[in-house]
Amino acid sequence: MNIIRAKTAGFCFGVDRAVKLTYDLLADGHKVATLGPLIHNPQVVEDLEAKGALTCPDVASVPDGYEVIIRSHGVPQTVYDEISTRRLAYHDATCPFVAKIHKIAMRADENHALLLVAGDASHPEVQGIVGHTKGKVKVFANLEELEKMLPELLQQESIYVVAQTTFRVESWEKCKEFLKKQCTKAEIFDTICNATWARQQEAEDLSQKCDHMVVIGGHHSSNTQKLLQVAARHAVAINVETADELDPAWLKDAVTVGVTAGASTPSSIIEEVLNSMSEEIRDDM
Incomplete structure (x- = not known):
């Protein structure tokens, strides 16, 4: 064989950066709490918890005196607001590729454009992206779902299209081809990392x-x-x-x-x- x-x-850059940040803070004696499991690896999460890190589902469950770590997936704007309200110290480990999508989402809001997101609606990264615009948002998981949205898309004056950073490349290419042919108002951003x-x-x-x-x-x-x-x-x-x-x-x-x-x-x-x-x-x- x-x-x-x-x-x-x-490890990709974003994950490596988040993990190193957390281990360094623990080594320096900081009390840290991650919002959700830091990465999708149970062994790493268990090791961090053994060294003192807390894994908290939300800001409300972070104990006083702990520093919050925002994982590489990123979070909605409302989470930053909650952290600020509680006056908690925090460390933002949002992946730069994800942070770029957040800026596009905010720009869509400012320009009154529909934000169209290719990805898994239940994934924390997508929820974070959606949470950076107060305007209209649609999430689709594949070409079939996108095709069903076409009648509504054709009624929009402006559309910004982004993809979850881990979206399947082949599927994204098919979706882009469809939009370029059927929905010429769509402004497409290549955001797969x-x-x-x-x-x-x-x-x-x-x-x-x-x-x-x-x-x-x-x-x-x-x-x-x-x-x-x-x-x-x-x-x-x-x-x-x-x-x-x-x-x-x-x-x-x-x-x-x-x-x-x-x-x-x-x-x-x-x-x-x-x-x-x-x-x-x-x-x-």
Whole structure:
């Protein structure tokens, strides 16, 4: 069995920045509370909590004296207002790519434009984006949903279109093509982050060279699940959070296995999975 590791696997810039910030604050003795799990990786979240970090669902549940950490997903403007009202110190780890979308959302509001968001309406990043405009907003998950919105879109004077940073690239391209043909008033902003573009393209290329693909990352991580969808188009693909989830029987007939990882997956877990796979190879020899 041959193992090929994706070059882009592991922490993206935004996640790495948020994790490093939190660990540094804890090391310096700060009392910190993250709004929601800092990243979509249970192992990292558990380690942070073991070092004293609190994971709070909202600002109201943050104890007095704690400093708030806004995770890379970003938050609605109302959350900043709540933090200010309580006079809590905070550290903003919103990914710069996400912060850019927030500015576009605010501009849509100022220009009385409809904000059209490609993404998962239930995802914290999308909720944060939507929460930066008081104007009209529509969220769609795929081309089919977008097509159903066309009659309403054609009635709009101005439309700003953005995408969740982890939106599937192939789907985004189809949606853009549709809008350019059917809705010429739409102003489209390419807001999928560079890391997502690179990871999905590499997963696409790598899966075509392999008969099996292992995608390492949180089962609830948006970018990890997008990688899994891409990889599964060309190879037998599975998603594991840790090496313990890797079933040796699944690799039994594998000839070439590609390994990639979501943006919230630390290098230590990637190495554990790779080592586990290497041990399987040695045991079969």
